[in-house]
Amino acid sequence: MGKEKMVYVERLNKILLKDKQNFPNKLISVVKSDIENVLNNYFELNLNSSELKIIVGEDGLIQISYNSKARNIIPLNAV
Amino acid sequence: MCRTIVVTSGKGGVGKTTICANLGIILASKNKNVLLVDFDFGLNNLDVVMGVENHITYDIFDVIDGNCTIKQALVQDIIYPKLFMLPSSHLIENNNIDVEILKNMINELKYMFDYILIDCPAGIDNNFKRAISCADEAIIVTTPHISAIRDADKVLSLLLKYKLNNVCLILNKVRGDLIVKEKMLSVKDVEDALKLKVVGVIPEEDFVNFSLLSGGGVDSKSDCYKSFSLISEYYLLGKRDIFDPTVKYKGVLGKLKINLRKFV
Ligand SMILES: Nc1ncnc2c1ncn2[C@@H]1O[C@H](COP(=O)(O)OP(=O)(O)OP(=O)(O)O)[C@@H](O)[C@H]1O
Ligand SMILES: [Mg+2]
Numbered sequence: 001m002g003k004e005k006m007v008y009v010e011r012l013n014k015i016l017l018k019d020k021q022n023f024p025n026k027l028i029s030v031v032k033s034d035i036e037n038v039l040n041n042y043f044e045l046n047l048n049s050s051e052l053k054i055i056v057g058e059d060g061l062i063q064i065s066y067n068s069k070a071r072n073i074i075p076l077n078a079v
Numbered sequence: 080m081c082r083t084i085v086v087t088s089g090k091g092g093v094g095k096t097t098i099c100a101n102l103g104i105i106l107a108s109k110n111k112n113v114l115l116v117d118f119d120f121g122l123n124n125l126d127v128v129m130g131v132e133n134h135i136t137y138d139i140f141d142v143i144d145g146n147c148t149i150k151q152a153l154v155q156d157i158i159y160p161k162l163f164m165l166p167s168s169h170l171i172e173n174n175n176i177d178v179e180i181l182k183n184m185i186n187e188l189k190y191m192f193d194y195i196l197i198d199c200p201a202g203i204d205n206n207f208k209r210a211i212s213c214a215d216e217a218i219i220v221t222t223p224h225i226s227a228i229r230d231a232d233k234v235l236s237l238l239l240k241y242k243l244n245n246v247c248l249i250l251n252k253v254r255g256d257l258i259v260k261e262k263m264l265s266v267k268d269v270e271d272a273l274k275l276k277v278v279g280v281i282p283e284e285d286f287v288n289f290s291l292l293s294g295g296g297v298d299s300k301s302d303c304y305k306s307f308s309l310i311s312e313y314y315l316l317g318k319r320d321i322f323d324p325t326v327k328y329k330g331v332l333g334k335l336k337i338n339l340r341k342f343v
């Protein structure tokens with residue numbers, strides 16, 4: 001591939017990636033609250049310790065990690 | 080069963096209306112019942128591209144307002160009797176049409192047609208969302224330029240929400256001579272960037288404009304026609320055979336053509 005075109009393709013890929021990395025801030029809080037709503041059925045979560053990370057890698061793949069501490073496990077048969 | 084396909088892009092002027100019209104014409108010429116629906120409310124042009132602007136009595140808003148039945152609003156093509164259009168109106172500026180009303184309208188027409196092609200407006204506002212909501216499949220149109228590809232990528236991510244059956248890419252206004260000279264992104268470059276399957280490549284041709292305005296679609300001897308014909312085979316038979324715009328610019332004769340194109 002010629003240099004001029006390579007620069008163009010690189011620029012295109014960078015722009016597309018940047019657009020994905022700039023996902024809306026709201027997303028983190030909405031996803032976090034959804035995850036916590038589910039986990040709350042099974043654990044007594046310590047919400048001060050919880051953290052959700054969403055990182056869009058150079059390859060465009062999105063790494064999602066959620067970390068939290070819980071004080072107790074809620075028994076499965078509890079209503 | 081009827082297939083309802085929205086033709087969308089994000090960016091304006093990339094060829095949505097041209098593709099809707101020509102794909103519709105070719106499908107109808109191959110004996111399929113086809114409806115073209117203009118969802119570009121207020122900035123509609125499908126009627127002009129189809130050459131039927133003087134044959135319109137009612138439009139989609141008359142149906143909504145109860146001035147006519149949906150069948151009365153359909154306009155039959157002058158050349159292809161299996162091709163119909165549901166026109167929009169130029170008089171509408173702001174509208175709050177309920178998407179459910181539009182969906183019901185499209186659903187009501189499904190039994191009459193094999194293909195319903197929806198011409199989507201540029202942008203990603205409510206009319207875009209309404210158009211997408213009425214479809215089961217989508218064609219994203221882009222040209223091989225960064226700004227159009229970027230908008231196509233945005234549209235692609237928005238489409239995820241609608242859980243469509245089949246989302247494909249058509250690359251329009253491609254110049255084979257520039258691809259050979261590496262002055263334009265190739266089909267593969269665009270496919271790689273968007274990670275989406277290309278089902279059609281349409282060359283940029285000088286006379287697309289004029290041939291369309293007289294109705295009947297692009298000239299059947301043109302490369303554009305060949306390209307639309309291949310795209311129609313994908314939608315008819317699932318056969319993915321893509322027009323190669325670089326072929327005629329390869330080899331000794333090709334080099335000559337590239338040089339000649341500079342002077343056109
Ligand atoms: N392959 C092509 N070669 C040359 N000209 C083309 C080609 N495709 C489209 N055009 C021209 O580009 C212009 C824009 O096309 P068209 O109206 O189909 O785009 P659009 O995406 O529907 O625009 P809008 O977003 O405004 O609705 C028209 O003048 C059309 O004739
Ligand atoms: Mg248009």
